[in-house]
Amino acid sequence: MSSHFLFVVCQVGSEATVKNEVSRKHPSFRFSFSRPGFVTFRIPDEVARDRKFELNCAFARTWGFSLGKAVGTDGQQLAREFWKPFAERYPADVLAQFKHLHVWQRDRFVPGESDFEPGITPLAEGIGELILEHQPTVGTPWSLPLNEDAQVDDRVLDCIIVEPDEWWFGWHRANTVETRWPGGVPDVESPENMISRAYLKIVESLLWSELPIQPGDRFVEIGSSPGGSCQALLDRGCFVTGIDPAEMDPLLLANPNFTHLRSRAKKVERNDFQTFRWLAMDANVAPKYTLDTVEAIVTQPEVRIEGLLLTLKLTDLALAAELPLFHKRIRSWGYRRVRARQLAFNRQEVCVVATDLVKPRSDTAD
Numbered sequence: 001m002s003s004h005f006l007f008v009v010c011q012v013g014s015e016a017t018v019k020n021e022v023s024r025k026h027p028s029f030r031f032s033f034s035r036p037g038f039v040t041f042r043i044p045d046e047v048a049r050d051r052k053f054e055l056n057c058a059f060a061r062t063w064g065f066s067l068g069k070a071v072g073t074d075g076q077q078l079a080r081e082f083w084k085p086f087a088e089r090y091p092a093d094v095l096a097q098f099k100h101l102h103v104w105q106r107d108r109f110v111p112g113e114s115d116f117e118p119g120i121t122p123l124a125e126g127i128g129e130l131i132l133e134h135q136p137t138v139g140t141p142w143s144l145p146l147n148e149d150a151q152v153d154d155r156v157l158d159c160i161i162v163e164p165d166e167w168w169f170g171w172h173r174a175n176t177v178e179t180r181w182p183g184g185v186p187d188v189e190s191p192e193n194m195i196s197r198a199y200l201k202i203v204e205s206l207l208w209s210e211l212p213i214q215p216g217d218r219f220v221e222i223g224s225s226p227g228g229s230c231q232a233l234l235d236r237g238c239f240v241t242g243i244d245p246a247e248m249d250p251l252l253l254a255n256p257n258f259t260h261l262r263s264r265a266k267k268v269e270r271n272d273f274q275t276f277r278w279l280a281m282d283a284n285v286a287p288k289y290t291l292d293t294v295e296a297i298v299t300q301p302e303v304r305i306e307g308l309l310l311t312l313k314l315t316d317l318a319l320a321a322e323l324p325l326f327h328k329r330i331r332s333w334g335y336r337r338v339r340a341r342q343l344a345f346n347r348q349e350v351c352v353v354a355t356d357l358v359k360p361r362s363d364t365a366d
């Protein structure tokens with residue numbers, strides 16, 4: 001039997017969804033261990049050896065190969081234990097190829113609950129420093145930044161604080177945007193006057209999707225009140241239109257680059273969408289309603305929206321299994337690339353990004 005394991009970090013409450021998604025996509029993986037926000041699987045040897053392996057699961061915030069854990073109350077001892085599996089496995093010259101150390105705590109709550117937001121805690125930072133104090137010598141200078149974003153393809157040492165006295169050890173290769181962030185959480189700077197936490201969500205979705213938005217782009221958001229995401233888009237120099245029957249924050253109404261259409265999306269004239277380059281939808285409605293609304297807009301011959309950022313509310317977690325069907329439907333509108341992720345700053349919802357539009361141009365001669 002294989003002795004290789006994979007760890008997955010997710011939102012608290014998404015563990016069963018992760019298990020289901022992993023078993024659909026990787027039937028040979030065997031569930032091994034789970035705590036809220038942290039799940040491990042036994043994986044076949046060939047997967048562990050495959051340099052190009054990608055987990056590709058929307059509900060995995062980040063993931064890596066697990067090398068076990070240490071339990072105890074003596075931090076110095078645990079920090080020494082951290083290095084053992086690496087020193088046993090890798091000769092010094094291979095160990096020296098690790099470029100970063102990421103240390104983080106599993107989430108304690110659902111994001112946004114009890115003022116909790118995911119990210120690096122002072123405890124994790126302190127434990128990281130302790131681990132670095134015990135860094136072995138490898139014969140060459142070996143700098144190991146703590147909790148900084150990795151570069152593409154860097155190898156990263158991971159320590160997940162599942163409990164303050166239970167540290168899990170692992171590593172990963174940072175071959176996707178989210179695996180470059182410590183714990184799969186981007187370091188988002190929020191303004192003091194942040195209007196709503198949707199600010200954090202849209203910034204993460206822009207970073208993760210690498211959507212090439214430019215200052216001066218026209219962006220429309222359906223479900224825009226009170227206005228956190230519009231605020232972030234205005235900060236990036238976009239001209240923003242918010243569609244929502246509810247009130248927008250006065251800060252936005254005072255901004256000349258912002259327009260409020262105080263209405264439900266379905267009441268807005270379809271022609272009004274012709275000038276937009278990007279569309280986001282973050283309405284508190286079922287996924288089918290979101291998809292129906294967006295479909296009615298983007299399938300208009302004159303509308304050419306290059307990229308969609310859709311928040312699909314998982315009113316029922318069983319909807320997670322329907323993501324492939326949602327993707328198929330969005331692709332049928334002409335978007336060749338459709339990706340989903342439960343963002344670190346999402347709640348019981350996922351972010352779906354659609355890009356690479358192929359759509360015949362309508363005849364605009366008259």
Ligand SMILES: C[S@@+](CC[C@H](N)C(=O)[O-])C[C@H]1O[C@@H](n2cnc3c(N)ncnc32)[C@H](O)[C@@H]1O
Binds near residue numbers: 196245265283
């Ligand atoms: C989660 S809030 C949006 C948060 C917002 N994105 C922000 O940045 O603060 C959901 C919003 O969707 C709006 N909504 C629900 N159904 C809608 C519809 N059919 N058209 C437009 N807005 C809708 C609600 O009025 C509510 O303000």
